[in-house]
Amino acid sequence: VENRQDxxxxxxxxxxxxRKEITLxxxxxxxxxxxxxxxxxxxxxxxxxxxxxxHMTVQTAVLIETLVALGAEVRWASCNIxxxxxxxxxxxxxxxxxxxxxxxxxxxFAWKGETLEEYWWCTEQALTWPNSPTGGPNMIxxxxxxxxxxxxxxxxxxxxxxxxxxxxxxxxxxxxILQLLHRTLGENAQKWTQLxxxxxxxxxxxxxxxxRLYEMQRxxxxxxxxxNVNDAVxxxxxxxxxxxxxxLIDGINRATDVLIGGKTAVVCGYGDVGKGCAESLRGQGAxxxxxxxxxICALQAAMDGYQVTTLDEVIDKADIFVTTxxxxxxxxxSDMAKMKHQAIVGNIGHFDNEIDMAGLAKVPGIVKxxxxxxxxxxxxxxxxxxxxxxxxxLLNLGNATGHPSFVMSNSFADQTLxxxxxxxxxxxxxxxxYTLPKHLDEKVARLHLDALGVKLTKLxxxxxxxxxxxxxxxxxxxxxxx
Ligand code: NAI
Numbered sequence: 318v319e320n321r322q323d324x325x326x327x328x329x330x331x332x333x334x335x336r337k338e339i340t341l342x343x344x345x346x347x348x349x350x351x352x353x354x355x356x357x358x359x360x361x362x363x364x365x366x367x368x369x370x371x372h373m374t375v376q377t378a379v380l381i382e383t384l385v386a387l388g389a390e391v392r393w394a395s396c397n398i399x400x401x402x403x404x405x406x407x408x409x410x411x412x413x414x415x416x417x418x419x420x421x422x423x424x425x426f427a428w429k430g431e432t433l434e435e436y437w438w439c440t441e442q443a444l445t446w447p448n449s450p451t452g453g454p455n456m457i458x459x460x461x462x463x464x465x466x467x468x469x470x471x472x473x474x475x476x477x478x479x480x481x482x483x484x485x486x487x488x489x490x491x492x493x494i495l496q497l498l499h500r501t502l503g504e505n506a507q508k509w510t511q512l513x514x515x516x517x518x519x520x521x522x523x524x525x526x527x528x529r530l531y532e533m534q535r536x537x538x539x540x541x542x543x544x545n546v547n548d549a550v551x552x553x554x555x556x557x558x559x560x561x562x563x564x565l566i567d568g569i570n571r572a573t574d575v576l577i578g579g580k581t582a583v584v585c586g587y588g589d590v591g592k593g594c595a596e597s598l599r600g601q602g603a604x605x606x607x608x609x610x611x612x613i614c615a616l617q618a619a620m621d622g623y624q625v626t627t628l629d630e631v632i633d634k635a636d637i638f639v640t641t642x643x644x645x646x647x648x649x650x651s652d653m654a655k656m657k658h659q660a661i662v663g664n665i666g667h668f669d670n671e672i673d674m675a676g677l678a679k680v681p682g683i684v685k686x687x688x689x690x691x692x693x694x695x696x697x698x699x700x701x702x703x704x705x706x707x708x709x710x711l712l713n714l715g716n717a718t719g720h721p722s723f724v725m726s727n728s729f730a731d732q733t734l735x736x737x738x739x740x741x742x743x744x745x746x747x748x749x750x751y752t753l754p755k756h757l758d759e760k761v762a763r764l765h766l767d768a769l770g771v772k773l774t775k776l777x778x779x780x781x782x783x784x785x786x787x788x789x790x791x792x793x794x795x796x797x798x799x
Contacts, residue, residue, distance in 0.1 A: 360388035401429045453511070459526055468513050475510050563721055585648070598639075665713055
């Protein structure tokens with residue numbers, strides 16, 4: 318009898334609500350549902366043990382059940398302490414055929430509002446497979462690279478025979494990771510080495526995780542092949558942009574319900590996420606100001622009609638600040654000290670180091686007060702308050718429910734096809750970082766046209782020959798930028 322209690326979620330009684338929302342989402346995720354149908358007989362993921370570390374939302378539930386429908390076994394954790402939707406997690410644990418008294422779903426370790434210790438424990442649980450020859454997965458599906466990081470750090474320290482001392486930790490989170498690895502090294506000095514030995518690859522969802530992968534590739538420490546899902550066109554040019562266009566203001570509205578129209582909003586960074594965020598705020602009637610370090614993106618922002626200037630110039634004038642850079646130290650405590658009373662500060666980039674929360678907490682005499690979960694005021698000694706969303710973590714998932722189903726259907730169709738690629742064609746992907754072949758990118762877009770009533774023009778053979786492509790694509794060269 319398998320261990321049916323192999324999961325940890327907030328409240329199994331939410332499963333029925335979760336299942337209802339999953340059913341509604343399925344209709345909005347035509348890409349994933351078409352892939353389920355197409356591969357139902359072939360079962361390309363039979364034998365795959367997929368560890369997922371990705372926001373445990375309703376949309377992710379549809380992804381998980383797609384992987385299972387293609388033959389995979391799955392274990393899951395969220396990739397952020399605030400992003401889990403507890404009803405989605407409950408429905409995944411219970412499964413479509415189980416009940417809260419008899420859960421039969423996928424082992425999932427995720428709830429909204431984890432501590433950092435709990436977060437890394439959940440990641441370890443998702444990576445630990447009770448009935449596997451290596452004790453681990455043979456595939457990772459990652460968002461931000463935390464599951465991949467834990468395996469790589471584990472292997473590195475096992476090779477060295479020791480884990481760095483806790484005093485060397487650069488942050489609270491780093492200390493938690495070191496603590497975990499000290500424990501596993503004591504329990505089994507080969508845990509991560511064994512576990513990594515059968516991993517065929519990782520498919521990575523987001524810009525920040527992709528940066529980490531290329532870095533490991535450069536320094537020669539990457540242990541297995543990786544597909545950079547983020548840079549599929551149907552991912553970053555849709556999810557990062559149109560997804561954030563939807564979910565940024567959703568987060569701000571649910572958190573504060575402040576009228577955005579007429580306010581001055583600053584968007585730091587004008588990459589894919591920044592473009593969606595700026596449009597989102599402008600759509601509400603805000604006056605949007607952009608900051609950038611890259612002259613190309615700065616010029617784009619200017620031509621899109623935004624004022625582009627430095628944070629210093631506008632720090633005491635704007636009402637809403639959003640960081641979208643994937644970089645660190647964008648808004649410092651000294652900046653927040655200069656903001657207007659009740660200025661709203663939030664981050665939508667992957668990690669919480671864009672806003673200097675540690676520095677803010679250290680301002681002498683500052684008082685933090687919880688308005689409601691994930692919404693805090695910070696009052697400076699002079700009485701001025703600012704409002705910080707999701708403690709500096711990605712606010713669209715912390716204060717709202719992340720991106721809606723239709724856009725995630727694109728990203729997750731890319732994820733599923735990337736999993737199939739790496740799992741079924743190990744010989745074609747030696748250790749390295751790859752993007753999805755363009756024909757698969759175009760396929761994912763195609764799967765979403767009917768639902769929007771799009772009628773595509775068919776290329777005639779003479780026309781195809783004239784522009785040098787095949788009638789059925791790929792239609793663009795690999796360096797085309799869209
Ligand atoms: P990107 O690389 O396209 O854009 C980031 C932009 O920030 C670049 O144009 C860069 O020049 C600019 N930048 C860097 N340092 C800066 C600084 N000091 N000041 C001003 N601008 C600066 O990356 P993308 O795809 O837009 O992703 C940004 C972040 O958002 C990443 O951490 C990514 O993982 C995350 N992300 C979050 C999502 C969400 O739902 N919350 C969805 C997709 C991505």
